[in-house]
Amino acid sequence: MKIMLIQSSPNKDGLTSACAFAAEEGIRKSGGEVEEIYLNELNIDHCHACNDGWGTCRKEHKCQELDDFQALHLSMAQADGYVIVTPVYWGDLSESAKAFTDRLRRCEAPQDEGKSIMFNKPVIVVAAAGGSGRGTITCLLSLERWIQHVQGRVFDLLPVNRWSREYKITAIYAAGVALVNDLQQNRNTSY
Ligand SMILES: Cc1cc2nc3c(=O)[nH]c(=O)nc-3n(C[C@H](O)[C@H](O)[C@H](O)COP(=O)(O)O)c2cc1C
Secondary structure, X not given: OEEEEEEOOOOOOOHHHHXXXXXXXXXXXXXXXXXXXXXXXXXXXXXXXXXXXXXXXXXXXXXXXXXXXHHHHHHHHHOOEEEEEEEOEOOXXXXXXXXXXXXXXXXXXXXXXXXXXXXXXXXXXXXXXXXXOOOHHHHHHHHHHHHHHOOOEEEEEEEXXXXXXXXXXXXXXXXXXXXXXXXXXXXXXXX
């Protein structure tokens, strides 16, 4: 089982990274393979809403803006499940996560039901609010809607702040274990 672990903080030694590391440990513990993606190290521009609204994304399900998006889009198709760990910025996902998820949605949301590369694949989202601790729910709400648009399956949505860090790290590890176990047990189950 290949799980893509996507994190979108520029800081590799903060709360977001600690959460991502916990998920990685859990996935590996249950025998999953992890592909780590650091969105801030990639060159992924925002959606340009080409041609007054839609570009090749709408009918060809490919983005015409050429950068690191294309390779990541292909990798996403090969994965069995996903963990997205984002810092909370302004009560929402980080800019790098927004740019990537916006463009992926443009390509996959217009697919017929069942045809998206993420169709029925489980997604865990972790929102790490390292400041006031506010804004995790609105961040998770945005990503829950996104999962629905790209035809994925919400596996878990986990808010974390500085005060809940210790016990949420344990929960994130457990979520990683459960994600792989679920995939192994439900290979042919449709939801
Ligand atoms: C532009 C910006 C906006 C932020 N907005 C919030 C916020 O709404 N709520 C919050 O708790 N923390 C907020 N923070 C703090 C981040 O959530 C915190 O830095 C986060 O844990 C990322 O830290 P890390 O990258 O070290 O994990 C914000 C930080 C930045 C840079």
